[in-house]
Amino acid sequence: MSRVLVTGSAGFIGGYVVEELLGRGHEVVGVDNYSKYGPVTKSYDDHPGYTFVEGDVRDVALVERLLDGCEHLVAGAALIGGISYFHTYPYDLLAANERIIAATCDAAIKARATGTLDKVTYLSSSMVFESTTHWPSKEGDERQIPPPLSSYGFQKLAVEYFARAAWDQYEVPFTIVRPFNCVGVGEGRALGDVEIPSGNVKLAMSHVVPDLIQKVLKGQDPLHVLGDGEQVRHYTYGADLARGIVEAMSSPAALNDDFNLSTAESTTVRELAELIWTKINGDRPLSLHHDAAFEHDVQRRVPDVAKARDVLGFEATTSLSEMLDVVIPWVRQAMADGVI
Known part of the structure; x- marks a missing residue:
């Protein structure tokens, strides 16, 4: 080795x-x-x-x-x-x-x-x-x-x-x-991150997966997403x-x-939000609010x-659903510990 x-x-x-x-x-x-x-x-x-x-x-x-x-x-x-x-x-x-x-x-x-x-x-x-x-x-x-x-x-x-x-x-x-x-797990709030308001929630990470998880766990409804939600990511x-x-x-x-x-696998931000919402809130209906996008928010990647x-x-080989089954509990605990 x-x-x-x-x-x-x-x-x-x-x-x-x-x-x-x-x-x-x-x-x-x-x-x-x-x-x-x-x-x-x-x-x-x-x-x-x-x-x-x-x-x-x-x-x-x-x-x-x-x-x-x-x-x-x-x-x-x-x-x-x-x-x-x-x-x-x-x-x-x-x-x-x-x-x-x-x-x-x-x-x-x-x-x-x-x-x-x-x-x-x-x-x-x-x-x-x-x-x-x-x-x-x-x-x-x-x-x-x-x-x-x-x-x-x-x-x-x-x-x-x-x-x-x-x-x-x-x-x-x-x-x-x-x-x-x-x-994945393990990424906390960076020392230089600035808080960005998103509806009634302020976030400092600006990574879409942990940010959406935090907003849903904090009870945000309607759920705020950047732009039209049709941005494609892998x-x-x-x-x-x-x-x-x-x-x-x-x-x-x-x-x-x-x-x-x-x-x-391609996934839109809207599809990501729906999956996170369902994993946390079950059959409760999802409503989205569209915040203004950042200048360099790439629409398709x-x-x-x-x-x-x-x-x-x-x-x-790990599906998005499998990732979220790991990341959602981690974010929940990180919020309780005050590290994100």
Whole structure:
């Protein structure tokens, strides 16, 4: 098994990735500066195969030191949040994330030249397809369509250019993965999140699944949704995404290639709201109220998942209903604990 450095290991997707790596017998080094949530406790903190370092990945010397003896680097560190987060902090996200990816690549270039580093697996985002006008979005479209309009989407596209440029000039092998709409447990309120009123409820996360769950649990009726509710998303379970990320990291067939990681199932926000409502309120009739949408609220985000299936053998198998059976109880408890 390999020794793997995971940047952003205390984050939402990062936590699932660390669990998947440890479950497969890898030795994992995690680094995070706790800038998003503050100090967090993870189930694997005391795992004998896990070492955690609190630090900032913009410190090239630190990342280079942590890469010593590592065969793989999973580059997941980034400032990231819900839709209100990247509308509130467009410059901070762009500036901080550019510094993070540049420092990560600087360290990887040095580690590749002097150490054991085999490859970097970069976490991009479905937001690179923000400006598309045709669906499904397949790998390669991001270099043919207009660039994303949001600073967050633009910066995630820049991550992919960093990955390819580090290969072109310094021959640092890479794989790019693009998660779509991660759903799971463990994501609390970010330190910098601002509260957004939605009817009689104020929320700070602005991730549609936990936000809708909170509003229904708080008894909001009619239920407020952003826009017309016809926005299409592919809600993908965090554990499935982690499995795909680790497959992409490990597979020789993924070398210097890119993959969409997602469920194949399309769901509108209206359909999501109906499912959450029914799971919590049973047969009680649902009425929706439509709040004004954010400027960069992408109307359709639909991936082509054939490449990940055919090359990696990866398919996201957890249904949205199964995800909600896990996430609803977690949100209920998190609300009671005051962490969201």
